[in-house]
Amino acid sequence: MEAHSYINSKYHFLSHFFHVSKMGLTVVLLLLIIVGSILQSYWFFKKSYRFFDENHFPTLKPTFVFGNLGDAITFKKSLALTIYDLYNKLEAHKFAGLYMLHRPFVMIRDAELIKNILIKDFVYFRDRGIACKEDAEPLNNNLLRIDGDRWKSLRVKLTPIFSPNKMKLMFVPIQENSKKLVQILNSTKGESFDMKELSERFTTDVIGNCAFGIETRALENPDSIVREMGKRIFEFRYQTLIRHLFPHLPSILVKIFKLTYLNKIVESFFIKMLRETIEQREKSSVSRKDLLELLIALKNETSDIYPNKDVEQFLSQINDNNVKNETGLTMDLIIAQCYLFFAAGFETSSSSLGYVMLELALNKNVQNTARNEIIKVLSENGGEITYDSLKDMTYADMVIAETLRKHPPAGFLLRKCTKSYQIPDTEAIIPQNTLIFISIYGVHMDRKYYEKPEQFYPEHFEEEARNKRPKCAFIPFGDGPRNCIGERFAKLEIKIGMIHMLMNHSFDVSPQMKLPLEYNYDSTLGLMSVKGGIWLRCQKI
Numbered sequence: 001m002e003a004h005s006y007i008n009s010k011y012h013f014l015s016h017f018f019h020v021s022k023m024g025l026t027v028v029l030l031l032l033i034i035v036g037s038i039l040q041s042y043w044f045f046k047k048s049y050r051f052f053d054e055n056h057f058p059t060l061k062p063t064f065v066f067g068n069l070g071d072a073i074t075f076k077k078s079l080a081l082t083i084y085d086l087y088n089k090l091e092a093h094k095f096a097g098l099y100m101l102h103r104p105f106v107m108i109r110d111a112e113l114i115k116n117i118l119i120k121d122f123v124y125f126r127d128r129g130i131a132c133k134e135d136a137e138p139l140n141n142n143l144l145r146i147d148g149d150r151w152k153s154l155r156v157k158l159t160p161i162f163s164p165n166k167m168k169l170m171f172v173p174i175q176e177n178s179k180k181l182v183q184i185l186n187s188t189k190g191e192s193f194d195m196k197e198l199s200e201r202f203t204t205d206v207i208g209n210c211a212f213g214i215e216t217r218a219l220e221n222p223d224s225i226v227r228e229m230g231k232r233i234f235e236f237r238y239q240t241l242i243r244h245l246f247p248h249l250p251s252i253l254v255k256i257f258k259l260t261y262l263n264k265i266v267e268s269f270f271i272k273m274l275r276e277t278i279e280q281r282e283k284s285s286v287s288r289k290d291l292l293e294l295l296i297a298l299k300n301e302t303s304d305i306y307p308n309k310d311v312e313q314f315l316s317q318i319n320d321n322n323v324k325n326e327t328g329l330t331m332d333l334i335i336a337q338c339y340l341f342f343a344a345g346f347e348t349s350s351s352s353l354g355y356v357m358l359e360l361a362l363n364k365n366v367q368n369t370a371r372n373e374i375i376k377v378l379s380e381n382g383g384e385i386t387y388d389s390l391k392d393m394t395y396a397d398m399v400i401a402e403t404l405r406k407h408p409p410a411g412f413l414l415r416k417c418t419k420s421y422q423i424p425d426t427e428a429i430i431p432q433n434t435l436i437f438i439s440i441y442g443v444h445m446d447r448k449y450y451e452k453p454e455q456f457y458p459e460h461f462e463e464e465a466r467n468k469r470p471k472c473a474f475i476p477f478g479d480g481p482r483n484c485i486g487e488r489f490a491k492l493e494i495k496i497g498m499i500h501m502l503m504n505h506s507f508d509v510s511p512q513m514k515l516p517l518e519y520n521y522d523s524t525l526g527l528m529s530v531k532g533g534i535w536l537r538c539q540k541i
Ligand code: HEM
Pocket: 143, 144, 145, 155, 340, 341, 342, 344, 345, 346, 348, 349, 352, 408, 409, 410, 413, 414, 475, 476, 477, 478, 479, 481, 482, 483, 484, 485, 486, 487, 489, 490, 491
């Protein structure tokens, strides 16, 4: 009470002194507070933006508040394209220091340095820096997001699931789905169709039905619920953007404003569906030889991860033969991994297959050469595609690699520096906890590494050309111990899907197709998915 009358008397004294009303004084005080806060944030940002000048890094002038990612934060461009623009602006440099809001990050744009980060000096850059609290959102406890020893021990466990002999088991189910894909092409009867949409239905069924034994039926029914939910995983959400921009938000704010990474409906759907599938599978005695069976065997410790060539290679790459076995595979962890395999598998692979077919439709010579190779290999194998005959289709591999170069589904790679790191042969030191961005698209479109970067030119992947290029100039799946674990699976489904389509049909671009390509706005995941679809026409041959 006493304090209140004291403030009142001061207020009265000030208003009397400045000859203004109480209301006027309130406005002046409010203005002072606002101007003070703006000045304070201005100095805060200005001080933050001096960071790289003082640390021997080339840099680009940041914009107040947004740093160097203004185009992505103000929705002008996707994050992948914003990072790509920065890559191009920094042409004279092998690396540079930039800012996300006030937060410094380092862009690496030289293939040799990229190799150091991803492979040689991996111990400094093991983490991705997007982990979130373990129990907050159960599906986020997945391999892509977790870091540290938990990641290491989980990665060792999951590595054998994608080994070559396990991939062989996936061949028949992928073939079955490819045949259904061809039936749908038959029904288009020369009319335009959206190849991206069709590829999404194909990869949804491949990953769902073949990998987890779930009847997703997306090829039969474009409105299938699994496909609907799959699409919603990649919808833009403000909440996800805010969480990525402010990774250290207090949990209370996250709760109050419901700032979850994932839409709750989508999360509940996948948790329920996957839990029921796993429970049913555990009760049944039928063996399906799919990814889920292998995961369950790991959970129940009825399968051993050793000896396995991939695991041995992984352990030698991370220079650690004593990975702690602390991450037991619980039901929740298996659900989170299945969810990731589904999400990571269906969007990236469908983009790739869509882009493969678009480039083949645009480049008829390439289409004919690829088809002739398939016909030749088929005739040598009694008219059948077998798992072993796939390796003889080397031109098909070049076509797929060139597609992944020109249209990498993931636009950039992310790492976090976990121990301060001196960039070799320079004075620049990357401080601990700094994020590292590597523009996959930038490297793939760089004239330093590719003779005709703007063209679709499968010859970029002839043996001689490949051998001339530095190792990390082709990184659609990342590289090193933290690369894409599903690379073999993805390449297998793209190749089988492509072969079946080319064997049966010839492809043209529809007048409906919008060129040059535009990409969907994506502010968080860095994906480069086409805007407006991939419109083609096909004829039965
Ligand atoms: C064409 C298709 C695909 C592309 C282009 C792609 C690309 C990528 C990229 C760029 C990364 C990050 C690698 C790095 O940071 O070095 C990644 C990680 C990952 N991908 Fe893929 N991916 C594809 C398909 C798949 C499939 C089919 C699966 C699973 C079935 C999968 C599962 C994963 C997982 C689990 C990770 C995280 C690995 C880790 O952090 O240890 N991906 N992928």
